[in-house]
Structure formats: structure tokens, C-alpha cells
Amino acid sequence: MHAETLLTLGVAALAAGLLARLGRRIGLPTVPFFMGTGILLGPHMPWPPVVHETETWQLLSAVGIVLLLFHLGVEFPLQQVLSSGRRLLLAGATYIAANVSGGLLYGFLLGWGAAEAMVVAGIMGISSSAIVTKLLVELRRLANAETPVLLGVIVVEDIFLAVYLAVLQPVVGGAGGPLEIFVQIATSFGFLLVLLVLARFGARLVGALLNTEDDELLTVAFFGLAVLVAGASEMVGVSDAIGALMIGLVVSQTVVRERVEQQALPLRDLFAALFFLVFGASVQLGGLGTVALPVLGAVLLTVALNLLAGLLVARMYRLNQRAAANLGLTLLGRGEFALILATMAATAGLDERIGSFTALYVLVLAVLSPLLASASRRLARFIPDRVMSGSWAYVQHETMSSGCPHLGEVAQVEPAGRYEDGCPECLAVGDTWVHLRSCLVCGQVGCCNDSKNKHGTAHFEETGHPMLRTIEPTEDWWYCYLDEVLLQRRSDEQPSR
Incomplete structure (x- = not known):
């Protein structure tokens, strides 16, 4: 039995790595190829499956979620956010308000149910930080004037994610009534408050607990801490993803932050790939046809809302047309957070179309985002000067991509x-x-x-x-x-x- 599990795990991981490497060569992110590997090797194909929906694979997927959110918390630039002022928070709120409200209305329009609409709102409302940062590197835009704003928006979205998961968990978890929902939300926020207090006042203690000169022992210790807190979160009715994110935030305030961030990165990449792979294996190909039109509408709506938000934020920062196009199109990618929300919906027994909808939506945007972002210069030519703010405008056809x-x-x-x-x-x-x-x-x-x-x-x-x-x-x-x-x-x- 163990030999079969090891064999299938090795085949799946190797296939995912090879397919993703092909994707990299044509300039696409790895997430859709990991998911595609799961679909090809999953139980819903006409040939014998490699990836089964067993407890072992589900455990590997859960560890992937934990390490994804834990690493995000560790590298979270809390001091930068606190010192960035209200304008950055307003820029992030602009993106969130546009995409989440649009996603919520679209979710209700689909008619799948109120809880499903809230899940769709989160899926459509939050960008993939992994895809976005990868695009910035590959398109050589790290030095652009709009890039600090873009990264700030991602950070604000990550803050919103923690709050949204806390609110969403009791809703999708089937709470019996308003009072029970209130109690579960209060429990979630209470748990978050405890971890925030720990980050503020107990970081030195956590740092002392983890601190060792031996990298091997440090890795074992932070892995155990992340999984422990995630499990405790799940036991008190809070999403394990929230617990992992918040304990990562605690570790980010310790003296071992940089070492943990470095040591956790390969673990995160490995188990996150397995998470995407397992999610792909859960997608029923027959269900993709039933969600094709809803996904098309969601993609068109996301592109339109992102471009609108990009224009508004560019006006706010007095940036040029190219920067506005870059802001709107670079943030199109959806990935890990959308899949986490879809996994929560599947666990809670919500409409099974959520999984197929999310898979196809993420796949389409993962392909479209780098293609549209690389063509942002062409789009900028169609943005008239009068929609930008300020007394001075960057000349569309003579400026560099940066402001x-x-x-x-x-x-x-x-x-x-x-x-x-x-x-x-x-x-x-x-x-x-x-x-x-x-x-x-x-x-x-x-x-x-x-x-x-x-x-x-x-x-x-x-x-x-x-x-x-x-x-x-x-x-x-x-x-x-x-x-x-x-x-x-x-x-x-x-x-x-």
C-alpha cells in the first residue's frame, strides 16, 4: 500500500513539474499547469487514475494551504502597510469594492444560492499574489512607478482575505441561524484578536521558541507551529487558512523572520503544487460545459472591473495611461485564494458547480492575464487624457512604461x-x-x-x-x-x- 502511494505521488509530482516547465517556456504561470496535471491524472478521466480522492491526498492538499498562507503571513510587510497612509488603503479598497461587489452581484445573478454568491464574490474579488508578482518579474516592471501601488493593493487584499474568511466560514459551514452565525463570526474574530495580540506582545517569545542556529531544527519547528495553529483554528470553527496566515504574521515580527521565509519557500512551493494538483483532480470534466457561459461572463466582468479600478487608482496617484493599463491588467490573475475558497465550498457541501466554475475561471484568467498585461501599451493608447487627473498628463506615445x-x-x-x-x-x-x-x-x-x-x-x-x-x-x-x-x-x- 505504501509503495503504491509513493509511486503515484512521484508520478504526479514529476508530471506536474514537467508540464509546468513547458508552461514557463511560453510565458505562462505554473498554477494552471499544476491544475491541468491533476485533471489529467484524476479519477474523472477515461483512463485509470493516478491521483485518488483519498485521505492521504487530502492531507497533502491541506498542508499545501497551510504553508501557502503561513508563508504569506511571514513575508507580510505589516510596517510598510501601517506607514503607507490612507491613500494606499483607499487604492486597495477601490479594487476590493469593485471586484467583490461585482462578484457578489454576479453570484446572485447565477442563482446558485446566497452562500455560493459569497464564495463567488471572494473568488472573483481577490488577485493571486503569486501570479501577479511573477508577472512583474517576467515583464521587467519591478522598477515601474505603478509597481509599489500594485504591490500595496495585493497586501490590502491579503488583509481583506483574512477578514473575509472569518466571515465566510460560518456562512458556508451551515450555521443554524443568525445567532449561531454571529457566535461563530465572533469566535473567528476573537481567535484573530488573540493571534494579533500574540504578534504584538508575544513575538519575542515565539522567536525564542523557534530560534536555533540549525536550519534543520528551525524548519521542523516552524512547520510544527504552523500546522499546530492551523489545526487549532479548525477545531474552534475557524478556517485553517486563517490560523496559518495569522501565525505567519506572528513569526514575521520575530528575529528569525528572514530565515523562516527562506527555509519555508521550497516547502511552500512543493506542497502548494500538490494542493493545486489535488484540486484539479477533483474537477469533473463533465461539469465544465455547464459553467462555460457563467465563466465567460465572470471573465469579461473581471476584466472590465479591473480596468475601471486601474483607472481610478491611476488618477489617485497621478499616473499615466500606461500605468493605469498595467494596474488593471496585471492584477487580473486569480489562483491560490480562489481555489482555497472553492475547497471550503466543496467541504461545506455547497453547489458542486462551484468547483468546476473556479477551475475554469482560474485557468482562463491564468492564460489571459500575462497576455493582456504584456499588451498593456496598446490598450493605453485608447485611454483619453481627459479621464486622467491632474494638470499634467504623461504623453501616451512618448512615455516609458513607468511613470x-x-x-x-x-x-x-x-x-x-x-x-x-x-x-x-x-x-x-x-x-x-x-x-x-x-x-x-x-x-x-x-x-x-x-x-x-x-x-x-x-x-x-x-x-x-x-x-x-x-x-x-x-x-x-x-x-x-x-x-x-x-x-x-x-x-x-x-x-x-
């Missing part, structure tokens, strides 16, 4: 000194010039790069002042040397002369 974070260094708009007769430095040496530019930091006037001496650029190279403006009567634009971004005043506003 300009140096607007805050602008200290002086009016040119300094006497420049009515031309470039002061060119006049001093008896040379000619073409056009005049003025530094937006100190007001220094110099000639353009079409001029012989290029005094405007020379001033930047000498002082490091990043931004200048044209002072030609027929032009009205700014330029940032560091980001190579051109900005122009909107056509519907009066020039500042």
Missing part, C-alpha cells in the same frame, strides 16, 4: 534670471542656440539639445536636478531626465504663463 516619481522635487516653475535675449550661457561665449529650457528645481535657463552647447542637459548633469520645462511661447511641456518621461499640459486647461 515619473520626481514631480515632488519641483520647487520653482518660473524661469530665473534674464533670458529674454536668449540662452545666458551661449550669449556669454558668443554662441548660438535653438530653443530655451528652464530647470523646475532652481529655475536655471539653458538651451535645448538641438543647440550646439546643450546647456539644459549640462545643467542636469552638473546638478542632478531631474526636471525641466520648455519656455518656448508655442510649447507647454515638462521633461524628466531620470525617467525619460515627457509630460504635457492638458489641452482643456489654460497654460501657466
Whole structure:
């Protein structure tokens, strides 16, 4: 019996790794290929299955959920979120409000039931941090101006996930009435509060419990702690995913955080792959046809809501059209959190179509997200200047993919000194010039790069002042040397002369 289990586990893991490697070569994330392996090797195919719906496979899947959420908690940038201010929280809330409310309405429209609608809202409302971060790396956008905002949105979504799981657990768990639902929600939040207090005041004790110079012993200790707290959460009626996330947050405040994060990463990747694989094996192919149209509607709605949220957040941060398109399309990916919610729904005995709906929805978006995100530049061309905010707009066809974070260094708009007769430095040496530019930091006037001496650029190279403006009567634009971004005043506003 043990030999058969080991054999099937080895075959499944090896097949998942090979298929996912093929996916990587064509620029797609690994999640749909792990799920696809589970579908191919699962019990709903015409050939003998490799992955069975047994307690062993379910246990491996549960450990995958625990390690996914535990590692997320460990790497959670709590101090960054607390110091980011209300604007970041508002940006995250914009995405959550758009996608979760849209998902909830869509769930009710499907007519599968109130509990199912809440699950659909969570599935459609929360991005996959794994897919999103992988896209940022593969598309080389880590240095983009919108990337800190994008990562901040993911963090706020993760906070929302913990709260949403706490609320959702008693609803999908079949609580008998309003009073029982209230008691279970209060229990969930009480458990969360205990772990938050532990993170605030008991991190030193937890750090001392885990701290050892031996990496092997450290791995055994944090694994045991994560599984223990997840099991305790399940026993008190709270999702094991919440317990794993919160104890990870506690560990993130300890002295061993970086070592735990490093040691947990390969464990997380292995067991998470098994979780996706087991979920794929539970998908009934016959049910995919019944959810094809609902999934198509959900995908179209998700794309539209994400683009709307991207525009709103870009206006909030005074970013350009390309950044708005990047924000909307990069956050399209759905993955691990959607599958966790679908697993909760299956465990609670909700409508069986939830599993097929989630599998197909995640698969479609996992393929669409990198394709659309890589084509965001084309979409940006169709976003008119008037929908963006601020007095200055990034020129659509001349900007890089990143925005300009140096607007805050602008200290002086009016040119300094006497420049009515031309470039002061060119006049001093008896040379000619073409056009005049003025530094937006100190007001220094110099000639353009079409001029012989290029005094405007020379001033930047000498002082490091990043931004200048044209002072030609027929032009009205700014330029940032560091980001190579051109900005122009909107056509519907009066020039500042």
C-alpha cells in the first residue's frame, strides 16, 4: 500500500513539474499547469487514475494551504502597510469594492444560492499574489512607478482575505441561524484578536521558541507551529487558512523572520503544487460545459472591473495611461485564494458547480492575464487624457512604461534670471542656440539639445536636478531626465504663463 502511494505521488509530482516547465517556456504561470496535471491524472478521466480522492491526498492538499498562507503571513510587510497612509488603503479598497461587489452581484445573478454568491464574490474579488508578482518579474516592471501601488493593493487584499474568511466560514459551514452565525463570526474574530495580540506582545517569545542556529531544527519547528495553529483554528470553527496566515504574521515580527521565509519557500512551493494538483483532480470534466457561459461572463466582468479600478487608482496617484493599463491588467490573475475558497465550498457541501466554475475561471484568467498585461501599451493608447487627473498628463506615445516619481522635487516653475535675449550661457561665449529650457528645481535657463552647447542637459548633469520645462511661447511641456518621461499640459486647461 505504501509503495503504491509513493509511486503515484512521484508520478504526479514529476508530471506536474514537467508540464509546468513547458508552461514557463511560453510565458505562462505554473498554477494552471499544476491544475491541468491533476485533471489529467484524476479519477474523472477515461483512463485509470493516478491521483485518488483519498485521505492521504487530502492531507497533502491541506498542508499545501497551510504553508501557502503561513508563508504569506511571514513575508507580510505589516510596517510598510501601517506607514503607507490612507491613500494606499483607499487604492486597495477601490479594487476590493469593485471586484467583490461585482462578484457578489454576479453570484446572485447565477442563482446558485446566497452562500455560493459569497464564495463567488471572494473568488472573483481577490488577485493571486503569486501570479501577479511573477508577472512583474517576467515583464521587467519591478522598477515601474505603478509597481509599489500594485504591490500595496495585493497586501490590502491579503488583509481583506483574512477578514473575509472569518466571515465566510460560518456562512458556508451551515450555521443554524443568525445567532449561531454571529457566535461563530465572533469566535473567528476573537481567535484573530488573540493571534494579533500574540504578534504584538508575544513575538519575542515565539522567536525564542523557534530560534536555533540549525536550519534543520528551525524548519521542523516552524512547520510544527504552523500546522499546530492551523489545526487549532479548525477545531474552534475557524478556517485553517486563517490560523496559518495569522501565525505567519506572528513569526514575521520575530528575529528569525528572514530565515523562516527562506527555509519555508521550497516547502511552500512543493506542497502548494500538490494542493493545486489535488484540486484539479477533483474537477469533473463533465461539469465544465455547464459553467462555460457563467465563466465567460465572470471573465469579461473581471476584466472590465479591473480596468475601471486601474483607472481610478491611476488618477489617485497621478499616473499615466500606461500605468493605469498595467494596474488593471496585471492584477487580473486569480489562483491560490480562489481555489482555497472553492475547497471550503466543496467541504461545506455547497453547489458542486462551484468547483468546476473556479477551475475554469482560474485557468482562463491564468492564460489571459500575462497576455493582456504584456499588451498593456496598446490598450493605453485608447485611454483619453481627459479621464486622467491632474494638470499634467504623461504623453501616451512618448512615455516609458513607468511613470515619473520626481514631480515632488519641483520647487520653482518660473524661469530665473534674464533670458529674454536668449540662452545666458551661449550669449556669454558668443554662441548660438535653438530653443530655451528652464530647470523646475532652481529655475536655471539653458538651451535645448538641438543647440550646439546643450546647456539644459549640462545643467542636469552638473546638478542632478531631474526636471525641466520648455519656455518656448508655442510649447507647454515638462521633461524628466531620470525617467525619460515627457509630460504635457492638458489641452482643456489654460497654460501657466
